[in-house]
Amino acid sequence: MMLEIKNLHARLADGREILKGVDLSVDDGEVHAIMGPNGSGKSTLAAVLAGRDGYEVTEGSVTYRGRDLFAMPADERAREGVFLAFQYPVEIPGVNNMYFLRAALNAQRRHRGEPELDAGQFLRVVRQKLKLLDIADDLLQRAVNVGFSGGEKKRNEVFQMAVLEPRLAILDETDSGLDIDALRVVARGVNGLRTPDRSIVLITHYKRLLDYIEPDHVHVLQDGRIVQSGGKELAAELERRGYGTFGEQPEVAASA
Amino acid sequence: MSASLETQQTIRSLSDEGYKYGFVTDIESDSAPPGLDEDTVRFISAKKDEPEWLLEWRLAAFRAWREMPEPEWAKVEFPPIDYQAASYYSAPRQQATPKSLDEVDPELLRTYEKLGIPLREREILAGVAVDAVFDSVSVATTFKGQLAELGIIFCSFGEAVKEHPELVKKYLGTVVPQNDNFYAALNSAVFSDGSFAYIPPGVRCPMELSTYFRINARNSGQFERTLLIADKGAYVSYLEGCTAPQRDENQLHAAVVELIAHEDAQIKYSTVQNWYPGDAEGKGGIYNFVTKRGACRGARAKISWTQVETGSAITWKYPSCLLEGDDSVGEFYSVAITNNRQQADTGTKMIHIGRNTSSTIISKGISAGRGQNTYRGLVRVQPRAQGARNYTQCDSLLIGDRCGAHTVPYIEIRNPSAKVEHEATTSKISEDQLFYCRQRGIKDEDALSLIVNGFCKEVLKELPMEFAVEAQKLLAVSLEGSVG
Ligand SMILES: Nc1ncnc2c1ncn2[C@@H]1O[C@H](COP(=O)(O)OP(=O)(O)OP(=O)(O)O)[C@@H](O)[C@H]1O
C-alpha cells in the first residue's frame, strides 16, 4: 500500500479544525482524483501530508509505504519519495532553477546512497524531460519561478516531478490556469510518469483534466471529509450536479 | 506541528561545528608590553627599522589621535576599550624578513595550510598571489618573481618602505590622512605591517593579488595598512581574507586600506571577512574598526569594493570612493551578516567630485538571532560634479524576530544636474520558500543557505570565482542556529 490515511483530523494554529476525519487508501500505481468545493480542505490535506508548518494533527494516522508519515520531517518525506506540486509555486529570487533542482535531486540521491550528479550529468537527465514538458531551455537558467507565467510555473512543477521521480505525487490544481495546449502537455507529462510503482493524487476542480489523465478513483472532499468516492464517472456526475447535493447528505449536514 | 522546531534543532546541532578557524598557533613571539605612548610608537618604528620620516609621520598621527574622541555615531554598543591594556606589536620570532619559504617557521606554514591558504610554491593557489600577514607582520609573499617581470610590485608594507620608499612616501596617507578618524589615526601611529602593491602603467595584473590576515596572539590588536596603486591604464583585482582564534576577550582590528587609481586604471578590491564573531552569548570576538577608501585620481578610473562581512563581534566599516577624475566610477557591493549578538554598521561613501562620475551601491544586510545590521551610506555630489549619477539599492533580510535591520542613507546634492536613485527593501525570510525547498528534499540548513545565497546573488557574482565558493559556504556557516 502506498498511502493509508485513517481518520485524519488537523487544525490550524488558531484552533479551527479543517480536516475532520479523512479516510483514504491509495494503492501502488493508482491515480486518485480529489475534487471538492473551494475551502473544503484539499490543499490542507496536501500540506499536512507534505509536512508543512502551521497545522496540528489532532487525531488519526497516515502510513506511507508501511511507515508512519508523521515521524518524518518534511524534507525527509520528500527524500522518501513524497512530492507535492504546489497550487501556488513559490518564487526564490536569485536561485537558478537548474541549480535548485540539482540540489534537490542530489539531496535525494544522497539519501538513497546513489552518487551525486555533476552539472553535466544532470543536464543530460534534464534534457529529455524538458522536451517531454515542452519547456524552453532558458527557463532553467532563470531564478526559481521568478517571472514565470502562471502556466510556466505549473509546467515547472511537473517538470520537477519528472526529474525527481517520486513514489507518491500529489498534484494540487496543477491544471488550473493552463490553456488547453498546456493542459495537454502537462497531462502527457503526468501520463508518462504513470508506472506500477508510482501513485498519483490529483486535486482538481475540473473533469477536463480527468479526460486526459484517467483516474482509477475519484473522491469528493467536502468540509474536511471525504463524502463520496467512486470511479471516473463520479467526475462527470459532479460536473452535472455540482457539489450541493453531496452537502445535503444528512450525515454530513449533521456534523458540520 | 513542529516543522520550525525541527528546523531549529537541525541547525542547532550543526552549529556545534561552529567557527572553524578558532585554533591558536603555539609560536614564540616578540611583543611590545601593553600600553600606548610615544615610546610605543618609537619602539614599533625601531623594530621595523624605519626611516626618520616615517617615524615622524607616525608620531604626528599619534599626537592627533590623543586629541580625538572615539566616534559614537554608529549604531553599535560595546563597553569602553582600554587602549592602554592592549599590546601594539606582536610578531612571530623568526628572522626579520625570510628570504624564502624555507626560512619561514614551519609552524606558521602549517597554520596557513590549516586555513586553506598554502604558501609553499608547489601547493600554491593557482592564479592567486598571497601576502600572508600573521599578527603584526607579513610572513610570506608568493609569486613575487613572476609579478616582478611585469614590473608589478607586491610585497609586505615593511618591505615596500625599504625597497620603494619613494612610492610609499608619495602615496601614504593621501587617501586616508593620519587624522582622518579615531581608528585611522590609531592605525597610522602603530601600524605594524600589511601589503603593498603597485601596478605600472598599462599593465593588467595577470593574477589575483591577495592578503590573508591572521590574528593569533592574545591581548594584541592588529593594525595593518594596505596601500595599492594602479597607475594609468593598469588593472588589478585584490582579495583580502581574515580569521582569528576563538578567544573570550574582544580584540581590536583597526586597519587602513588606501587605493589609488590613476587615469583609466581599474581596481577591484574584494574582502571576505571572517574574523571570530564571538560566541552565541556575545562573548569575545573581533572589533573590526576599519577605514577603507579609494581615490579615482584620473579620468575614467574605476574602483569596485566587494565585501562579504560574516565575522567580527562588531563591524564598523565604510569602504568609500573619492571620484575625483571626470567619468570615474565607484562601486560598492556588500553582504553583511549578523547572527547571535553580532553588530554591523557598514556601508559606503561615494563622493562625486569630477564631472559625469557615477556610482553604484548594492547592499544586502542579513540579520539573524539578535544581530543588529545597519547600512549607513553617504552619497555626496560636489558642486563641480556636473552629470553625476548614483544608484543605491539596500535590501535587508530578517531571520527570526529578535534581530534588527536599519538603513541610514545620507544624500547631499550640491549640483542640480545629479541623478540619485535610492531603493530599499526589508523582508523576512519566507516560510513558504523554506517549505518549498524542504518539500523537494533539501535539508533545512541547505534550504536556508540556498535562499540567502539567492538574496545575495547580485553581490556574490562580483567576487572572483575562488572566493565566491568560499563566501557561499561561509554564509551557510554564519547562519547556523538562526532559524526558529
Ligand atoms: N495556513 C492557513 N492559515 C489560515 N487559514 C488556512 C490555512 N490553511 C488553510 N486555511 C483555511 O482552511 C480552509 C481550507 O483551505 P484549503 O486551502 O485547504 O482549501 P481548498 O480545498 O484547497 O480550496 P481551493 O479549492 O480554493 O484551493 C480555508 O478556509 C482556508 O482559509
Ligand SMILES: [Mg+2]
Ligand atoms: Mg487548494
